[in-house]
Amino acid sequence: MTKADLIEEVSRVVEMTRKEAEVIVEAIFDSIVRALRSGDKIEIRGFGSFRTRQRQPRVGRNPKTGTRVDVPAKKIPYFKPSKELKDVVNSSPVAPPAPAPSEEPVG
Secondary structure (H helix, E strand, C coil): CCHHHHHHHHHHHHCCCHHHHHHHHHHHHHHHHHHHHCCCCEEECCCEEEEEEEECCEEEECCCCCCEEEECCEEEEEEEECHHHHHHHHCCCCCCCCCCCCCCCCC
């Protein structure tokens, strides 16, 4: 699912224009990014939590030349799914809807 698909889904479910749904989705994403940049943790009950993790500096290798490259320390975003989300994802899949019967004339 892409961001455009998500916007379309919100628009359909909430019965609002696509533009209004786009503003809502963008606001949510912007809030998550701002919180992570400031070092806060975001917890959405029943879904999961977002946080940052600190990576230590290390020495890597350029795969093309094999030369040593210093990789600086950095923060990376990390998502930890909730138990409820894991259970839903691992439950048996929902059966797809049955195809509609064809309207072919009999005879």
